[in-house]
Amino acid sequence: MYKLYDFLPSGNSYKIRLLLNLLDIPFEKIDVNILARKTRTPEFLKKNPNGKIPLLEIASNKLLAESNAILYYLSQGTDYFPQDNYAQAQVMQWLFFEQYSHEPNIATARYWISILQQPEQHKEQLKHKHRLGYAALNVMEQHLSNHNFFVGETYTIADIALYAYTHVADEGGFDLNKYPAILAWFKHIEVNPKHILITDT
Amino acid sequence: MYKLYDFLPSGNSYKIRLLLNLLDIPFEKIDVNILARKTRTPEFLKKNPNGKIPLLEIASNKLLAESNAILYYLSQGTDYFPQDNYAQAQVMQWLFFEQYSHEPNIATARYWISILQQPEQHKEQLKHKHRLGYAALNVMEQHLSNHNFFVGETYTIADIALYAYTHVADEGGFDLNKYPAILAWFKHIEVNPKHILITDT
Numbered sequence: 525m526y527k528l529y530d531f532l533p534s535g536n537s538y539k540i541r542l543l544l545n546l547l548d549i550p551f552e553k554i555d556v557n558i559l560a561r562k563t564r565t566p567e568f569l570k571k572n573p574n575g576k577i578p579l580l581e582i583a584s585n586k587l588l589a590e591s592n593a594i595l596y597y598l599s600q601g602t603d604y605f606p607q608d609n610y611a612q613a614q615v616m617q618w619l620f621f622e623q624y625s626h627e628p629n630i631a632t633a634r635y636w637i638s639i640l641q642q643p644e645q646h647k648e649q650l651k652h653k654h655r656l657g658y659a660a661l662n663v664m665e666q667h668l669s670n671h672n673f674f675v676g677e678t679y680t681i682a683d684i685a686l687y688a689y690t691h692v693a694d695e696g697g698f699d700l701n702k703y704p705a706i707l708a709w710f711k712h713i714e715v716n717p718k719h720i721l722i723t724d725t
Numbered sequence: 726m727y728k729l730y731d732f733l734p735s736g737n738s739y740k741i742r743l744l745l746n747l748l749d750i751p752f753e754k755i756d757v758n759i760l761a762r763k764t765r766t767p768e769f770l771k772k773n774p775n776g777k778i779p780l781l782e783i784a785s786n787k788l789l790a791e792s793n794a795i796l797y798y799l800s801q802g803t804d805y806f807p808q809d810n811y812a813q814a815q816v817m818q819w820l821f822f823e824q825y826s827h828e829p830n831i832a833t834a835r836y837w838i839s840i841l842q843q844p845e846q847h848k849e850q851l852k853h854k855h856r857l858g859y860a861a862l863n864v865m866e867q868h869l870s871n872h873n874f875f876v877g878e879t880y881t882i883a884d885i886a887l888y889a890y891t892h893v894a895d896e897g898g899f900d901l902n903k904y905p906a907i908l909a910w911f912k913h914i915e916v917n918p919k920h921i922l923i924t925d926t
């Protein structure tokens with residue numbers, strides 16, 4: 525059985541929990557408290573030298589890090605990864621967009637404000653994160669204004685990756701009310717009977 | 726023929742030029758000067774709403790952004806992308822590591838110091854970038870100390886993605902002399918008869 529090294533508030537970990545649930549794949553969760561620096565212990569660094577969760581243990585000594593690489597691995601051969609070459613590359617495009625232009629801004633703002641509860645200490649940096657985070661939301665809104673999902677009009681791992689931190693962006697001080705297409709897209713994802721919440725244990 | 730929207734000093738663009746050369750695929754280069762904000766014109770934003778190069782035009786209205794997504798697309802069915810599922814996911818892991826933990830630190834330091842030539846203006850931020858950039862180099866060094874390449878002991882797009890900014894990390898103020906395994910890995914890449922330099926036009 526897969527072991528998922530996990531931290532409940534992490535959107536990156538939630539991506540994996542959500543996909544495993546959608547695919548009805550059982551897994552064991554191992555909680556690693558990043559606030560207590562449990563990803564920086566010698567034991568954990570042996571498993572992931574980059575010291576980050578989520579981490580998927582496929583088998584003994586068969587580990588995989590990076591949330592979007594794990595989504596890629598688990599989605600192969602399923603409906604959550606398209607068949608067409610160009611559509612596959614478009615999924616990749618959105619996954620890299622998420623890790624480069626979206627997550628470092630939107631997830632980090634949420635981390636400072638709602639997880640660490642230190643908005644004042646990060647006031648100046650938050651201005652920068654909000655500017656770049658809104659730019660990423662604008663790109664998403666533009667795309668979703670004439671699409672139901674990010675690639676090929678079906679639910680793929682591109683949607684899972686982008687949903688994870690977007691749907692809790694308000695916890696990072698982002699106002700989603702000016703993004704009607706993003707709010708409509710949330711519903712397309714949440715209507716799935718196997719959907720789970722980020723807070724579901 | 727592929728059109729590559731390109732900027733010569735960009736390591737992200739160089740990744741694509743290098744792979745296309747390795748694969749003997751002809752392409753047309755279209756220079757987009759990011760310093761003159763040519764990626765922010767209405768014409769360019771129509772092609773890539775996220776306003777970034779490299780951008781690959783596969784055909785009219787068939788565009789692909791994000792350097793590592795372009796590497797993925799071009800490498801399918803070639804020796805630069807492995808066959809095995811887990812090896813494929815390991816390539817993805819390193820591609821996401823590159824875009825999240827490596828490029829934002831190592832490429833940005835180079836951009837401030839050698840492209841913009843403004844090291845003094847970014848002095849404080851550079852300390853932070855250097856700390857995180859060295860952490861990424863340490864992860865690479867550890868892996869390469871008992872591997873010739875990043876995945877499966879053969880040259881894949883994971884190596885191309887990581888080579889692009891690592892081999893010019895000195896231009897961002899990083900001292901690579903303490904990384905013998907990284908320096909040896911450079912040679913494994915550069916020995917390829919189809920190798921090109923980042924400065925090759």
